[in-house]
Every structure is written in C-alpha cells, then in structure tokens.
Amino acid sequence: MAKFTFPMPDIGEGITEAEIVKWHKAVGDRVEEDEEFVDMMTDKATVPLESPVTGTIVEIAGGEGDMVAIGSALMVVEVEGEVPDDVAEEAAEAAPAPKSEEFEERIEVENPDASDQEDAAAAAPESAPAPAPTPAPAPAPAASxxxxxxxxxxxxxxxxxxxxxxxxxxxxxxxxxxxxxxxxxxSGGFSGASKAGADEEIKVIGLRKRIAENMSAAKRNIPHFTYVEECDVTELERTRAQLNENRGDRPKLTMLPLLITAICKVLPDFPMINARYDDEAKIVTRHGSVHLGMATMTDNGLMVPVIRDAQGKNLYQLAGDIQRLANAARDGTAKSEELSGSTLTVTSLGPLGGVATTPVINRPEVAIIGPNRIVERPMFVTGPDGVERVEKRKLMNISISCDHRVVDGYDAAAFVQEIKKMIEAPARILAG
Missing domain, CATH: 4.10.320.10 (E3-binding domain)
Known part of the structure; x- marks a missing residue:
C-alpha cells in the first residue's frame, strides 16, 4: 500500500488559490482513476477535478467554502501497490515539499490522537489553574x-x-x-395561518460567495450614480416583429440584440464609458473593442458571460451569441475566457422587468446598462399632419449606473440620449 498526495493544480492563469465548492467523495470513499472527486472554483469558473489514481481517500484539505492554495495538498489517497512514476513526478512538480508538510502538520493539529493530548497535558505548567467547567445551558422552557x-x-x-x-x-x-x-x-385574523417553517442556516460558498464579495467590493470602492431615461420603443418593437417574420432559420430576435447594436454605434463618441479602471494603479483603460458582459441568472447565481467584439456582429450573430452564452452559463459549460474580460455590461430582468433599476457596476468596469420592462401607456403624439393626438405607445426605461470617478453625469446622460435617438428611429440601428 502507498499513499498518494494530490496537489491543488493550477486551474487558471494568475490565480493563487481556489475554493472548494463541492466534494463528490468523502474520507473513506473509494475513488477511481479519472473519476471527478471535487469541484473547485476560481474567480472565473468552476472546474471539476479528476483523480489520477485509484484508491481509498484518507485525507482531504477542508470543507466546502474553504480556500486551497495552488500546489498545496488537496487530497491524500491510499492506493494498492506503487504510485505510477509519471503520476508521482507530476504531483511532485506541482506540490513543493513545504506545502505538503504544512498540510500534514495542519491535519495533525486538527486531529490529534490521545497520546499527543496526554503529552500536551503533562507538559502544562503545574501552576496553571485548571479551566473552570462550562455550565450546561439551561433547557428552554416548554411554555405550551x-x-x-x-x-x-x-x-x-x-x-x-x-x-x-x-x-x-x-x-x-x-x-x-x-x-x-x-x-x-x-394577531391579524390568521384563522387559516400556515405554520412557521424552521430557521435554516446556509453557508455562503461557491458562486454565491463570489457574487457577495464582488458586489461588496463594487459598492465599497465605486461611487455609483444612476441615470434613467424613458424611451418610446413602439417603432422598434414593430421593426423587431417584422424582422422575425422573415428570419428563416436565423435566431429569433429579442430586444437585446437591437439595444446592443445601438450601444455599439454610440460608444465611439463616449470612450470613457467603454473602459476599465485600475484602482491601485489609478489608470483608466479605454477600449476600442466592445466586449459586452451579459448578466445572466443561473441556478447557482449571477454570471456574466462575454460577447467578444460585439461592435463587429450583426443582429442575428448577436442573438446567437446571447442564446449560446446564456445556455453555457446556466448548464455550467461556459469556458473561463467566456466569463472574463468584459468592458461594459448589460443587465436585464427580462419579463420580470421593473419600471427602473439601479444596477451595480461589474468592477473594474465603469458603467452598466439596464433596460427595463416595456409598458403600454397613452401618450400625446404629433402626427405627420402636425396634429397632436393621444395614442397607445410602448415605453421602456433605460437605466445606466456609472463610476463617478471616471464618468461625469453629463456624459452618462448624453450617452443615453443618443441611444434613445437610435431606439426611437430604428432605421438608424439597421443602417450600415
């Protein structure tokens, strides 16, 4: 029998540690070669890891939510016979001896045997007073x-x-x-009141932990301001319906590809909005290409897949990318490069809508745009004959939150006004 220590591999460029999201195996379980035994998460993606050997797990590095440094021991497996030379060499290169020793020392401290405890007790100074026993908590009174x-x-x-x-x-x-x-x-006349459910504690780990950390950092470091404008999307919706009637086998168009196209056409005149701000270096990088982040709700939380070079794609290419990336984010197949590098983000609640939103910036970007729900309301409209009349129109608010260290309020308002002009005259969106 031999023991094989599996080191935490480098699963992403530039990362120094990863979080344990889910163990598929526990101490005492048998793991097969090439079998997935744990899911680890970096800042960008969740990666399942496979065992290079077959054997019984005897040690693991921690519980779900714990961080593991790259190169430190993640799992120890007891294998029958000898560990293959190539596997042992690869593990030795990835796990320097000091890190492995630190892991073993931590395991011993967390799981001391009886003899170690006796030795520690014998070594204690005689003059040290014995700790007072902790009184047992009194049982809660059963009032009923x-x-x-x-x-x-x-x-x-x-x-x-x-x-x-x-x-x-x-x-x-x-x-x-x-x-x-x-x-x-x-108590409010609850004659048919339902019973209260039990309290439940949920450990914040994985993607939810990353979301909490990123949102906290964004609100802590970025002085947000939000600007909201109402747009008449009646003609845009009519144009979208006409395009979908003749789309053939191309993807169905939602509002989003049209809005993204309008954004990309306007951005060259407002370069400070398509930018990223390095807090430490105090450098703003204005990007020529639009790598558009698309906030997507998944079962595990919010993810932001990225449409690369959105400015160079037509409506149907954008629609295809939106659908493909959203599906990949939701089923966990999105690649690391598809979840990083955005220069501007769009967030939409879709049919859930909302009259107005105040989205939180996807740091280190400096702006985020939020289209809101389309509503129908009567409006005064001046016809071609110059006569003003009341018509039922489709209206949508567009929200934009900006980093006030980089983007001035006037620029944000002017940017949205240009988008509004395009939305209300959709021929400008379709023009080459």
Missing part, C-alpha cells in the same frame, strides 16, 4: 406544556401553529376556544 387547556383546544392551537404559552388565559388560568379566537383576532 404548562398551559391548562382541553385536548380540543390544544389540537386546534397545534393546527394553527399557535404557541399556547403566548395566549392570555382566562382568570382561572385555563385557555379556552374564546381565548384562541381573541389571540387570532389580535
């Missing part, structure tokens, strides 16, 4: 069991999810149906 009530009253209170200890009894100390009725009335 001390309340006087008939079985029928108790059964009714149980069905309603009412603690009898909270109900004021009659003068004789007994709770009756009338007292329950009074409690229900006082």
């Amino acid at each position: 069991s001390k309340v006087l009530a008939t079985p029928a009253v108790r059964a009714r209170a149980k069905d309603l999810g009412i603690d009898l200890g909270q109900v004021k009894p009659a003068e004789d100390g007994r709770v009756r149906h009338a007292d329950l009725d009074a409690f229900i009335s006082y």
Whole structure:
C-alpha cells in the first residue's frame, strides 16, 4: 500500500488559490482513476477535478467554502501497490515539499490522537489553574406544556401553529376556544395561518460567495450614480416583429440584440464609458473593442458571460451569441475566457422587468446598462399632419449606473440620449 498526495493544480492563469465548492467523495470513499472527486472554483469558473489514481481517500484539505492554495495538498489517497512514476513526478512538480508538510502538520493539529493530548497535558505548567467547567445551558422552557387547556383546544392551537404559552388565559388560568379566537383576532385574523417553517442556516460558498464579495467590493470602492431615461420603443418593437417574420432559420430576435447594436454605434463618441479602471494603479483603460458582459441568472447565481467584439456582429450573430452564452452559463459549460474580460455590461430582468433599476457596476468596469420592462401607456403624439393626438405607445426605461470617478453625469446622460435617438428611429440601428 502507498499513499498518494494530490496537489491543488493550477486551474487558471494568475490565480493563487481556489475554493472548494463541492466534494463528490468523502474520507473513506473509494475513488477511481479519472473519476471527478471535487469541484473547485476560481474567480472565473468552476472546474471539476479528476483523480489520477485509484484508491481509498484518507485525507482531504477542508470543507466546502474553504480556500486551497495552488500546489498545496488537496487530497491524500491510499492506493494498492506503487504510485505510477509519471503520476508521482507530476504531483511532485506541482506540490513543493513545504506545502505538503504544512498540510500534514495542519491535519495533525486538527486531529490529534490521545497520546499527543496526554503529552500536551503533562507538559502544562503545574501552576496553571485548571479551566473552570462550562455550565450546561439551561433547557428552554416548554411554555405550551404548562398551559391548562382541553385536548380540543390544544389540537386546534397545534393546527394553527399557535404557541399556547403566548395566549392570555382566562382568570382561572385555563385557555379556552374564546381565548384562541381573541389571540387570532389580535394577531391579524390568521384563522387559516400556515405554520412557521424552521430557521435554516446556509453557508455562503461557491458562486454565491463570489457574487457577495464582488458586489461588496463594487459598492465599497465605486461611487455609483444612476441615470434613467424613458424611451418610446413602439417603432422598434414593430421593426423587431417584422424582422422575425422573415428570419428563416436565423435566431429569433429579442430586444437585446437591437439595444446592443445601438450601444455599439454610440460608444465611439463616449470612450470613457467603454473602459476599465485600475484602482491601485489609478489608470483608466479605454477600449476600442466592445466586449459586452451579459448578466445572466443561473441556478447557482449571477454570471456574466462575454460577447467578444460585439461592435463587429450583426443582429442575428448577436442573438446567437446571447442564446449560446446564456445556455453555457446556466448548464455550467461556459469556458473561463467566456466569463472574463468584459468592458461594459448589460443587465436585464427580462419579463420580470421593473419600471427602473439601479444596477451595480461589474468592477473594474465603469458603467452598466439596464433596460427595463416595456409598458403600454397613452401618450400625446404629433402626427405627420402636425396634429397632436393621444395614442397607445410602448415605453421602456433605460437605466445606466456609472463610476463617478471616471464618468461625469453629463456624459452618462448624453450617452443615453443618443441611444434613445437610435431606439426611437430604428432605421438608424439597421443602417450600415
């Protein structure tokens, strides 16, 4: 029998550590060669790792949510026979001896045996006072069991999810149906109230942890301001419907490809919006290409796949990229390069909509654009004959949040006004 230490591999350019998202195996489990045993997450993607050997897992580096340094021991496997030379050499190159020793030392500290504990106790100074025993917590009082009530009253209170200890009894100390009725009335008349669910603690790990960290950093470091403008999208929606009627086997167009095209046409006049800001170096990089981040909701949380060189793509190419990248983000197949490098982000809640939003900037970008729900409202419209009349129009608000260290309020407002002009005259979007 031999023990093989699997080091944490370098799974992303420039990273120094990765987070344990999910163990597929536990200590004592058998793992087969090339079998996935853990999911690790970097700042950019979740990567499943496979075992290079077959054997029984005897040690692991930590629990879900813990960070593991690149090169340090992630798992120790007991294998039958000898570890293949090529596997051992590859592991030795990836895991320098000091890191492996640190891991083993940490395991011993966390799991000391009885003899080690006895030695530690013997080595303790005689003058050191023995620690005072911790008193056991007093059991919580069972209020309901001390309340006087008939079985029928108790059964009714149980069905309603009412603690009898909270109900004021009659003068004789007994709770009756009338007292329950009074409690229900006082509490808001919940005669058909459902029972409260149990409290649940959920460890914040993986993508949800990354989202929390990134959003906190964005709000902590970036002085946000948000500007909202109302746009008449009646003609744009009519144009979109006409394009979809004649699309053939091309992807169906949503509002998003049209909006992205308008954004890309306007951005050259507002280079400070298609930019990234390095806080430490105090350098703003204005980008010539538009690598558009597309905020996408997945079962695991918010991800931002990137449409590369969006300015050079037509409506149907954009529609295809949107669908492909959204699906990849949701099913976990998005590549690392598809989840990084955005220069500007668009976020939309789709049919859930919202009249207006104040999106949080995807740091280190300096702006994020949020189209909102389309609503129909009557508006005064001046016709070709110069006569003003009331018409039902489709309206949509566009929100933009900007980093006030880089983007001035006037520039953000002017940028959105140019987008509004394109949206309300869709021929300008379609023009070459």
